[in-house]
Amino acid sequence: MSKLLAVCARELRSLLVSPIAAVCVAMFLLVTGYLFYTIVIAASVQTRMMLRMQQMAPQLNINEMILAPSLRNFSVILLLIVPLLTMRLIAEERKQKTSELLLTSPVTVAQLILGKYLAVLALYGVMLGLTLYMPLLLGRFGPVVWWPVFSGYLGLFLVGAVFLAVGLLASALTENQMIAAIISFSLLIVMWLLGWVGAVTADTQTGPLLTYLSLLEHLNNFLAGLIDTKDVVYLLGLIAVSLFLAHRVVESQRWR
Amino acid sequence: MIEVDQLTKRYGSLTAIEAVTFRVEPGEVLAFLGPNGAGKTTTMRILTGALPATSGHARVAGYDIDESPLEVKQRIGYLPETLPLYPEMTVTEYLRYVARIKGVARGGLRRSVDVAVERCALGQVRGRLIGNLSRGYRQRVGLAQALIHDPPVLILDEPTGGLDPKQIIEIRELIKTLAGAHTVILSTHILPEATAICQRVVIIHKGRVVAVDTPERLAAQLRGSEQVKIALRRPTEALRTAVAGLPGVLAVLPEAPAGAVRDDGATVWLIDCEQGRDVREAAARLIVGADGGLVELSAMAMSLEEVFLQLTTDAPARPDRLDDVPAAGLNDASPPRGSAQFAQQSKDTE
Numbered sequence: 001m002s003k004l005l006a007v008c009a010r011e012l013r014s015l016l017v018s019p020i021a022a023v024c025v026a027m028f029l030l031v032t033g034y035l036f037y038t039i040v041i042a043a044s045v046q047t048r049m050m051l052r053m054q055q056m057a058p059q060l061n062i063n064e065m066i067l068a069p070s071l072r073n074f075s076v077i078l079l080l081i082v083p084l085l086t087m088r089l090i091a092e093e094r095k096q097k098t099s100e101l102l103l104t105s106p107v108t109v110a111q112l113i114l115g116k117y118l119a120v121l122a123l124y125g126v127m128l129g130l131t132l133y134m135p136l137l138l139g140r141f142g143p144v145v146w147w148p149v150f151s152g153y154l155g156l157f158l159v160g161a162v163f164l165a166v167g168l169l170a171s172a173l174t175e176n177q178m179i180a181a182i183i184s185f186s187l188l189i190v191m192w193l194l195g196w197v198g199a200v201t202a203d204t205q206t207g208p209l210l211t212y213l214s215l216l217e218h219l220n221n222f223l224a225g226l227i228d229t230k231d232v233v234y235l236l237g238l239i240a241v242s243l244f245l246a247h248r249v250v251e252s253q254r255w256r
Numbered sequence: 257m258i259e260v261d262q263l264t265k266r267y268g269s270l271t272a273i274e275a276v277t278f279r280v281e282p283g284e285v286l287a288f289l290g291p292n293g294a295g296k297t298t299t300m301r302i303l304t305g306a307l308p309a310t311s312g313h314a315r316v317a318g319y320d321i322d323e324s325p326l327e328v329k330q331r332i333g334y335l336p337e338t339l340p341l342y343p344e345m346t347v348t349e350y351l352r353y354v355a356r357i358k359g360v361a362r363g364g365l366r367r368s369v370d371v372a373v374e375r376c377a378l379g380q381v382r383g384r385l386i387g388n389l390s391r392g393y394r395q396r397v398g399l400a401q402a403l404i405h406d407p408p409v410l411i412l413d414e415p416t417g418g419l420d421p422k423q424i425i426e427i428r429e430l431i432k433t434l435a436g437a438h439t440v441i442l443s444t445h446i447l448p449e450a451t452a453i454c455q456r457v458v459i460i461h462k463g464r465v466v467a468v469d470t471p472e473r474l475a476a477q478l479r480g481s482e483q484v485k486i487a488l489r490r491p492t493e494a495l496r497t498a499v500a501g502l503p504g505v506l507a508v509l510p511e512a513p514a515g516a517v518r519d520d521g522a523t524v525w526l527i528d529c530e531q532g533r534d535v536r537e538a539a540a541r542l543i544v545g546a547d548g549g550l551v552e553l554s555a556m557a558m559s560l561e562e563v564f565l566q567l568t569t570d571a572p573a574r575p576d577r578l579d580d581v582p583a584a585g586l587n588d589a590s591p592p593r594g595s596a597q598f599a600q601q602s603k604d605t606e
Contacts, residue, residue, distance in 0.1 A: 003359065006356035007357065010353050013345070013349075014342065014344055096340070097336065098342060100301075100306055100334075100340045102357070103305065104305055104306050104336075106330040106358065108326070254306070254308060
């Protein structure tokens, strides 16, 4: 455990001093902030129109009009940023030959993978936590229902955690960071598109299956305030499978 | 302490090492000697658990490297050829990290880092970023990293690579102080290094162990005859015959190409003598008496360098040229005739 934490602490330190992570976090906050801003503006315009036309707003709801769409959009931005956060995790150790130190130290591959994953997960947690100003800000001006905010953030955290695990797997496959980023981009985009393909082919037999496999489909339940075990299990399962594959890849590379 | 038995590693059809077998006793310093690409690094990587062997066994401190890799890794300090350093960390941070993953208890971290810093003379740079250090300091950080958990076994891949002569001497002194308390295997292609710090030498060539012994015994073993080198200004055929007729002389070889004259106007003869027979005095009297213009007369012992060349080249090395560069590494020495193939080989693998 102490070794796992040592790996984790070193990784976190490297992430924090590397410009890539700083730029990624800054860009994420900038883009999400802008998205939030436009969604708030659009919502207020829509609200005013509805009030004028109907003299009342029966289904106006801050959670549904602003927070849920914001978080859904954030997941797409994460899809673009996560590969950049994870690409160096293992690829860089191999490139710098520091992997030689790790392979000859009394550290198991599992400790290595988990330590690195926890480090990048912590960074991601902080990054996501920094967007909490949005619901807090809205809460000052209107009635926010806090449960869907909590479940929405939990869902987004889990979806991001899947992205990170896939990114870690991609980073284990190559010693070139660019290639690692491209592989994780491709994998994540396929996961994202599954829902879209599923919607198009909804009347066939495979359609519902593809929809079920899509990450965003599982996110929707969380955004609606529903924490369903099957969603949690699905996302945690994806994380476990990705990390397990990364473990096998690192282990098998010794044999070449 | 270390037992290597029939170790073989193949990459596809390429055989990196074949049936490598040797033993290292506790407290011994052993050198791996061989031209580039001979399999030194491969053997070391297998011993450290970085690479699995295709077949064969290796035991370190009684633990089999395949069966209990963590136990073995716990007892080994490894300095790889390419230093495993994180440029964005300071020396202290880095050593602390290595100590932690090597399993040094939390309470002992500060002390192990301090000891390693002191041993490798890193006090001046301990707060600096590794990325900003010079090559010499980085090499020492690499060594400190291998020593940090005070392992009984040290495996050092070219520990003096890339250092200047003063640093090389410092590192050699450091390794000498490690002998006894630690078992050390180091690889090198610099022969005087092996003679200077190691009790035993393993010579590897094309993935096979071609000799294991002390440097002195290796040299003695291969020296079938002794040679005397004579340089003279006025050689004559009669004189040559007279020298060849001296008791104990087996043959007089003109230094090829025959009839070549050195810059100082002298011709060189090499005299093969029976072992243990010193013909220098008799030869000198003969040549001076015949007014042969004697300018140089010296006995030539076979150095480790020549042993090495004999073992690692197909044609026997001619030792006549190598004595000019006894202290230089192989890479610096002009390759002697007969070892052109060796020179070619080193270039190929570099």
